[in-house]
Amino acid sequence: MDTEQKLFTVSIYTENNVGLLNRISAIFQRRKINIESINSSVSEIDHVSRWTIVVTISEEQMRKIIGQIEKQVEVIKAYYHTDEETIYQESCLFKIKSDLLFEERTIQNIIKESNARIVTVNREFFVLEKSGRKSEVELLYRELKPFGIMQFVRSGRIAVTKDEMKITQLLEAFASA
Amino acid sequence: MESQVIQKNHQEIVSKPERISGSEAVVRCLLAEGVDVLYGYPGGAIMPVYDELYKYQKQIHHVLVRHEQGATHAAQGYARISGKVGVAIVTSGPGATNLITGIADAQIDSTPLVCITGQVGSHLLGSDAFQETDIVGISTPVTKWNHQITKASEIPEVMAKAFYIAKSGRPGPVLIDITKDAQFEEFDFEYKKCLGIRSYTPTPKSDNSSIEKAAKIINKAQKPLIVWGQGVILGQAEEEFTAVIEKAGIPSAWTILGASAIPSSHPLNVGMVGMHGNYAPNKLTNECDVLIAIGMRFDDRVTGNLATYAKQAKIIHFEIDPAEVNKNVKADVAVLGDAKETLSKLLVLLNSNSHPKWHQQFKDLYQIEYDAIIKNDLYPTKDGLTMGEVLKEINVQSKGNAAIVSDVGQHQMIACRYANFNKSKSNITSGGLGTMGFALPAAIGAKMAAPNREVVAVIGDGGYQMTIQELGTIFQTQVPVKIVVLNNNFLGMVRQWQQLFFDKRYASTEMTNPNFVQIAEGYSIKAKQVNKREDLASSVREMMAHDGPYFLEVCVEKEANVFPMIPTGASVSEIRLS
Numbered sequence: 002m003d004t005e006q007k008l009f010t011v012s013i014y015t016e017n018n019v020g021l022l023n024r025i026s027a028i029f030q031r032r033k034i035n036i037e038s039i040n041s042s043v044s045e046i047d048h049v050s051r052w053t054i055v056v057t058i059s060e061e062q063m064r065k066i067i068g069q070i071e072k073q074v075e076v077i078k079a080y081y082h083t084d085e086e087t088i089y090q091e092s093c094l095f096k097i098k099s100d101l102l103f104e105e106r107t108i109q110n111i112i113k114e115s116n117a118r119i120v121t122v123n124r125e126f127f128v129l130e131k132s133g134r135k136s137e138v139e140l141l142y143r144e145l146k147p148f149g150i151m152q153f154v155r156s157g158r159i160a161v162t163k164d165e166m167k168i169t170q171l172l173e174a175f176a177s178a
Numbered sequence: 179m180e181s182q183v184i185q186k187n188h189q190e191i192v193s194k195p196e197r198i199s200g201s202e203a204v205v206r207c208l209l210a211e212g213v214d215v216l217y218g219y220p221g222g223a224i225m226p227v228y229d230e231l232y233k234y235q236k237q238i239h240h241v242l243v244r245h246e247q248g249a250t251h252a253a254q255g256y257a258r259i260s261g262k263v264g265v266a267i268v269t270s271g272p273g274a275t276n277l278i279t280g281i282a283d284a285q286i287d288s289t290p291l292v293c294i295t296g297q298v299g300s301h302l303l304g305s306d307a308f309q310e311t312d313i314v315g316i317s318t319p320v321t322k323w324n325h326q327i328t329k330a331s332e333i334p335e336v337m338a339k340a341f342y343i344a345k346s347g348r349p350g351p352v353l354i355d356i357t358k359d360a361q362f363e364e365f366d367f368e369y370k371k372c373l374g375i376r377s378y379t380p381t382p383k384s385d386n387s388s389i390e391k392a393a394k395i396i397n398k399a400q401k402p403l404i405v406w407g408q409g410v411i412l413g414q415a416e417e418e419f420t421a422v423i424e425k426a427g428i429p430s431a432w433t434i435l436g437a438s439a440i441p442s443s444h445p446l447n448v449g450m451v452g453m454h455g456n457y458a459p460n461k462l463t464n465e466c467d468v469l470i471a472i473g474m475r476f477d478d479r480v481t482g483n484l485a486t487y488a489k490q491a492k493i494i495h496f497e498i499d500p501a502e503v504n505k506n507v508k509a510d511v512a513v514l515g516d517a518k519e520t521l522s523k524l525l526v527l528l529n530s531n532s533h534p535k536w537h538q539q540f541k542d543l544y545q546i547e548y549d550a551i552i553k554n555d556l557y558p559t560k561d562g563l564t565m566g567e568v569l570k571e572i573n574v575q576s577k578g579n580a581a582i583v584s585d586v587g588q589h590q591m592i593a594c595r596y597a598n599f600n601k602s603k604s605n606i607t608s609g610g611l612g613t614m615g616f617a618l619p620a621a622i623g624a625k626m627a628a629p630n631r632e633v634v635a636v637i638g639d640g641g642y643q644m645t646i647q648e649l650g651t652i653f654q655t656q657v658p659v660k661i662v663v664l665n666n667n668f669l670g671m672v673r674q675w676q677q678l679f680f681d682k683r684y685a686s687t688e689m690t691n692p693n694f695v696q697i698a699e700g701y702s703i704k705a706k707q708v709n710k711r712e713d714l715a716s717s718v719r720e721m722m723a724h725d726g727p728y729f730l731e732v733c734v735e736k737e738a739n740v741f742p743m744i745p746t747g748a749s750v751s752e753i754r755l756s
Contacts, residue, residue: 016377020314020324027319068501074323074343077377175376178188 003061008037010087010160011063013052013070014044014077014168021075025052028069034058038091038157046168049077055158078171082162089160092132094120095145096152099127108148115141126151188374189338195368200330201226201361204294205234207337210369213265215239215256215626217249217619221269222309224296226361241626241655244647246273248619250280250351251645254289255623258606259581259631261414263344264623267294271309274355275316279613281351282320286610287435288412290349292340293317300328300357313355322350330363334370342372347380348499349412382500384515386523391511392494393527395468401536402428403459403466403491405451405480408435408609409473409498413517416440416602419472422521427532429540431459433474435609438599442578448540452480453744454591457753458543460744463488464751465539472496473517476506477610486749496520550755551741556596562735563711565589565664569596571718572634572662580632581606583624585617585641588670591740593636601631615644621659622651632660632722639665639691646697652727653701660721661698661729666736667691674739698729705729 015021029036037055044051063081070079099122101108117131131141138155204227218240220228231240243249246268253264268274274295284291298307314326323343325336340352396402410419416439423430429448440447449456463469469491481487484506495509496517503512513520555566569592572580578598584590584607599605606624608616621635642663652659673687698705704724708717721728744753
């Protein structure tokens, strides 16, 4: 159903220009839609940025918003996908007291089993990094929470699509026109 | 494998390199884009450009408005009557923020504007410097594009892009913010016109199969109805549009911004749709079997309740902006592209038709509206002047050749309903944003862009006082606009709603007005007040014949209402005659 609320991953290819964040987020803001996560990075094409935005809205709203995003002069192309259509990951960092690493056997097991990676260790704290799906990150958080977490931060989702997005062809068509 | 594509806009070289300042470059860019008039207000952060405007004053006419909002509306009036890009130039801070209403108006009504704002020196950005404001941030949601320039060398390319973006595809406002140091800096100036931007497709490619599908449906239709909007005018598709409706014999109704694309007197012109539109096209929207929307966006003031809007009809939507398709009304067939191109392709596929029975339905409903409303609006027998009879008198005196610039409210609805238009681009009004204060400055811009046309501003007493200071601009430039204020001493449309929906609680809608004639005379503008019906015709005649600006105040009935009316949230078929 078009009006059912669903989680969508929005992928946007844009020129790398100042101010686009405002322009794109304003499209969500004016419809009072909460952005669950947003990520901006370089893409596979030089000088082209790629945005990954996660929102929970109806597909009908999603289509209209994609139209309004694509309409922005510096947006090359925008897509939306469901979880099934993408490969997605997010990562997180935990800062935890170093004593725990040596004193609590369970923590060592949790780290091993979760495939988390120790980024750094010093006398006071160690930093644990974990990439994966949101559920995996959340599970690790729940497991570590009882021991005391000094700091926790999670990134936004990044995703690639199973289907091709044909941005290069689009840009080449322009260059040769 | 993804390969690298070098970012490069399509350009056309216009001038050879020359070492000049950024501020001179701004003026040279304007000249290269064919700008002959700009509307603005100087101030600290834009002074270097004004210094160049002083040097170039023979080539480019700067009109000093009395408030920056007036600059945007004047530029809008200029753009709407000419189809060219209107230009406004102001300083930073309050100068820039005062543009916002006009920019928002231009954005929602698809008017091509380039607004240039001065900005504090780049070393001061973000420091809360004197007259610093983040105008790029502020204007982002209401501009088609905006950009801040901090180096002189960016000026030519950014200015070229600004004009290209403002004018191409679905037009809109662009804002360029230029720091003061970039204005002073010298560089090797070279101008190349922008011919394309890789991330921007102004006009989507039309696809023949959708046009064929549309033609098939139209050819089979028994009761087709066309609703056209400003897309026909912006696409300069008036001829193609006329050919289509004449060949297929389709009754055609207009949105406010579409008005004047074909003459008011055209036999297939069945009037205006929407809240205060005509009875027949509104009612029959819910009876037609095919609704063909051309260059319009199904605004809520046009559709009324969407759940009951043309549900029985197949919808065909001709549209340049893909984001408008299926936004409000789901289209059975969407024809993307420029109206001029798609309509000429459609024309050859259409069968000749005339639909006489269907036309008769429009005529019958028109007669009902005429007897209930139009007759009393245009030929009142009771005391008290009506807004309608003033418009009728303007029609008579101008022979339908005037461009009517209206403000917002009751008088606007009356002007749109009753003004006769012979020529396209003649109805200049604030449609989407509903900006009171639009008309007076917009009329200045319109008259300057089309000096050979009669330009009559029709304004209410409320909206007039929102930008009344532009009388100063008229005084200084002597631009011969005709100003008609329809004075009912009320914010009439709000009062009408209070009467109908708020049990006549007239909260803050009655106005104690000044002596408008004296105010106009203070600016040495010839002025007159009319109270009696017997003086109306001669006064309008005198106004039209007057060589120079003229102010005419018509004291109309205080508590008259505009009908027909579709109450908010009601269906188009529930349109009320009283």
